[in-house]
Structures are given as C-alpha cells and as structure tokens.
Amino acid sequence: MSKVKYYYDTETLSYRKIEPKKGKAFGIVILYVLSVMLVSVALLITYLSIPDLETPKEKAYKRELQHMELQFESLNRKMNQVTEVLHNLEDRDDNIYRVYFGANPISKEQRKAGFGGVNRYQSLEGYNNSALIIESAKRMDELTKRIVVHSKSLDEIYEMAKNKEDKLASIPAVQPVKNEELTRMASGYGMRIHPIYGHRRMHNGMDFSAPVGTLVYATGNAKVKQAKTSGAFGKLIILDHGYGIETYYAHLDGFNVRAGQEVVRGEHIGYVGDTGRSTAPHLHYEVRRNGHAVNPINYYYNDLTSEEYDLMMNRALQENQSLD
Structure with missing residues (x-):
C-alpha cells in the first residue's frame, strides 16, 4: 500500500492530501507499452536476420518433404523395373504369340497412347515438387494403360489358342540342352x-x-x-x-x-x-x-x-x- 502524502496550504492554513495526476499515469502506461512493442520488433528483426534459422514446425515439414522425395525416387526405380519387364512381355506378344496365331501386332502408339481431354494433373500443380509428382503420376498412368492393353491382347490370344493346340506344341519353347x-x-x-x-x-x-x-x-x-x-x-x-x-x-x-x-x-x-x-x-x-x-x-x-x-x-x- 502506497504512502499518502500531504502538503501545507497557506491559504487555508491546513494540510491537504496530494492527489496523483491522471495524465501523468496515462503517459507512463503509454510509454511502457511503446517500449515493449519496440523491444518486440527489435527481437523479431534480429530473429529473422539470422541465416538458416528454422522453427521446429519448419524442420518437421522439411524432413517430411525429404522423406517424400526419397519415396518418389524409390517408386520411380520400381517403375523402371516394371517397365523393363512389361517391355519384354510386349515384345514377346508382338513378335511371337500374335504372329504365331495370325493376329496383327499392337502398335507402339496404341500401347503407349496418352490421355486426351482436360489436364488430369492440374490438382498436382503449384507445389515445390510438382514436377516430380506429376511425372510419377504420368508414368503410373502409362504403365496402367499398357498393362490393360497387354491383358486384353493375352485374352485375345487365349481365345485363338483354344483351337490351336498343335501350334502351341510346335513352338520351340524349351532349351535344347538341359x-x-x-x-x-x-x-x-x-x-x-x-x-x-x-x-x-x-x-x-x-x-x-x-x-x-x-x-x-x-x-x-x-x-x-x-x-x-x-x-x-x-x-x-x-x-x-x-x-x-x-x-x-x-x-x-x-x-x-x-x-x-x-x-x-x-x-x-x-x-x-x-x-x-x-x-x-x-x-x-x-x-x-x-x-x-x-x-x-x-x-x-x-x-x-x-x-x-x-x-x-x-x-x-x-x-x-x-x-x-
């Protein structure tokens, strides 16, 4: 509790209580608030000027992005393997089975045809790794379509082969030496x-x-x-x-x-x-x-x-x- 102060009034010949001035107190509050704001701004400028400084949330996002890039690289390697195997199957299909059963080979354009119409990958644009994501999505779509085309070709060959068992038995299909x-x-x-x-x-x-x-x-x-x-x-x-x-x-x-x-x-x-x-x-x-x-x-x-x-x-x- 603050002490009460008095002063002697010569006109009334008595002691009077000293009242604090409201304007002065308000000024002190304003000065305090301004000081806090200036210090905060100074600290913020100092914080932002420190190079490579990251918040914990930014570090977590960065780790997540790096993990995602590794996953996409791994996915692309697996798609390379699948593409190689599929290419071999398509080559056999066109140059052995379809020729053997009198069916025309499927053209490369038909096997690898793209998708027309609207931009299928518009929702994947606008991100830092959009190019990587879109390329992976395109390759996956192409592989999916090629597998569907190849599956339909095998179905067609199966139907032709039902009545051509003699042709199947005649295909040179084993090694000549064990x-x-x-x-x-x-x-x-x-x-x-x-x-x-x-x-x-x-x-x-x-x-x-x-x-x-x-x-x-x-x-x-x-x-x-x-x-x-x-x-x-x-x-x-x-x-x-x-x-x-x-x-x-x-x-x-x-x-x-x-x-x-x-x-x-x-x-x-x-x-x-x-x-x-x-x-x-x-x-x-x-x-x-x-x-x-x-x-x-x-x-x-x-x-x-x-x-x-x-x-x-x-x-x-x-x-x-x-x-x-």
Missing part, C-alpha cells in the same frame, strides 16, 4: 567376336557349352528336315515346326533322328559335338522364322523359372566371343 548338363551358356544372339576371324560379326543363335556326347533335345513338335553334315555347321539337324518356324542344331557329334521323321518336344535328337567350324565342344542353336534368324532367348518360356530366365538373359547380353 541346365544340369550345361557347362555354361557361352554366347548369345547378336554382335559377337568371331573366334577365327577376330572381329565382330552377327551371331545368329546361342552357344551352349557342354561335353561331347551331351544329349540334345527337340525344342518343339516338328518334322526333321535335315540330319547331315553341312559345311561350317558340321553335323546339322534342321527341324521344321510348321507355321514358318525352323530350328537349327549345329556342330553335333552324331544324330538320333533321320530326315522325314516326326519328333515331339523334349525328344532326344542328337549329341553335342565339335564338328564343322567350331573352336570347342558346344551346341549352336538357332530359331528362324520365315527364313530369318530371331533371338532364341524369347522362346524359353516352358521350362525356365523367372530366376533362371533372368540369369540366361544377362549372360546372353554379354558381348563375349562366340564358339563358331
């Missing part, structure tokens, strides 16, 4: 170093390295077109599978079939050898469609697991030296 009897898959289809000439030449088949005498099998139902020695191929068997498809089995050590004979998929037809223009014991295997060599790797769907197929694909893509 995995457990292979030394290695020496060389694949494509440009390879020729073992004799020493420069890159087109290698029209696949070389399966195995000991002399290893059993060789027919890769599909067929009729033996040829079983005899044939120049650089050495001892050669040619199987006619019908529908424009033939398979070649070269550098054999011997035959187990004769010309004109009917064989079925998996039947023993010959033996791995080292005859003709060969530099080591192996089987040179080709698939020809309408007289043109095609990559045999596309036909091993009947007896390989996905892991075995991936391993063979990686080996076949290596540009090493062929054995013939």
Whole structure:
C-alpha cells in the first residue's frame, strides 16, 4: 500500500492530501507499452536476420518433404523395373504369340497412347515438387494403360489358342540342352567376336557349352528336315515346326533322328559335338522364322523359372566371343 502524502496550504492554513495526476499515469502506461512493442520488433528483426534459422514446425515439414522425395525416387526405380519387364512381355506378344496365331501386332502408339481431354494433373500443380509428382503420376498412368492393353491382347490370344493346340506344341519353347548338363551358356544372339576371324560379326543363335556326347533335345513338335553334315555347321539337324518356324542344331557329334521323321518336344535328337567350324565342344542353336534368324532367348518360356530366365538373359547380353 502506497504512502499518502500531504502538503501545507497557506491559504487555508491546513494540510491537504496530494492527489496523483491522471495524465501523468496515462503517459507512463503509454510509454511502457511503446517500449515493449519496440523491444518486440527489435527481437523479431534480429530473429529473422539470422541465416538458416528454422522453427521446429519448419524442420518437421522439411524432413517430411525429404522423406517424400526419397519415396518418389524409390517408386520411380520400381517403375523402371516394371517397365523393363512389361517391355519384354510386349515384345514377346508382338513378335511371337500374335504372329504365331495370325493376329496383327499392337502398335507402339496404341500401347503407349496418352490421355486426351482436360489436364488430369492440374490438382498436382503449384507445389515445390510438382514436377516430380506429376511425372510419377504420368508414368503410373502409362504403365496402367499398357498393362490393360497387354491383358486384353493375352485374352485375345487365349481365345485363338483354344483351337490351336498343335501350334502351341510346335513352338520351340524349351532349351535344347538341359541346365544340369550345361557347362555354361557361352554366347548369345547378336554382335559377337568371331573366334577365327577376330572381329565382330552377327551371331545368329546361342552357344551352349557342354561335353561331347551331351544329349540334345527337340525344342518343339516338328518334322526333321535335315540330319547331315553341312559345311561350317558340321553335323546339322534342321527341324521344321510348321507355321514358318525352323530350328537349327549345329556342330553335333552324331544324330538320333533321320530326315522325314516326326519328333515331339523334349525328344532326344542328337549329341553335342565339335564338328564343322567350331573352336570347342558346344551346341549352336538357332530359331528362324520365315527364313530369318530371331533371338532364341524369347522362346524359353516352358521350362525356365523367372530366376533362371533372368540369369540366361544377362549372360546372353554379354558381348563375349562366340564358339563358331
């Protein structure tokens, strides 16, 4: 409690109580408020001028954005893998199954057609990472559409295949040498170093390295077109599978079939050898469609697991030296 002060009034010859002035008190309050405001503004300016200073909420948002970017990068890597697998399936679909059953290949434009009309991604615009999000959304939509197109194509092929079991049985769909009897898959289809000439030449088949005498099998139902020695191929068997498809089995050590004979998929037809223009014991295997060599790797769907197929694909893509 504040002390009460008095003063002596000479006119009334008495002591009078000193009353505080209201204007002065109001001024003190105003001065105090202004001082607080000035100090606050000064502190705010100082806070904002500190470089790279972030509030806890800003730090949390930043961590969330970084996590989101990592998730989108991971998603894009997975979509790359899916795209590669889908491309391989589409290639088989267009160049093997649809051709085999007399259906026209599906054009790339039809498989990869975009979406017309309004901007489907307008709601994703206006953010710091809009480009990343929109690109991922576009790729996902494209993959979805390609999968739908491929699924419909398989449905169409299934309907055509119901009455064409003989064609399915004739497709060269297995390896000519069993995995457990292979030394290695020496060389694949494509440009390879020729073992004799020493420069890159087109290698029209696949070389399966195995000991002399290893059993060789027919890769599909067929009729033996040829079983005899044939120049650089050495001892050669040619199987006619019908529908424009033939398979070649070269550098054999011997035959187990004769010309004109009917064989079925998996039947023993010959033996791995080292005859003709060969530099080591192996089987040179080709698939020809309408007289043109095609990559045999596309036909091993009947007896390989996905892991075995991936391993063979990686080996076949290596540009090493062929054995013939």
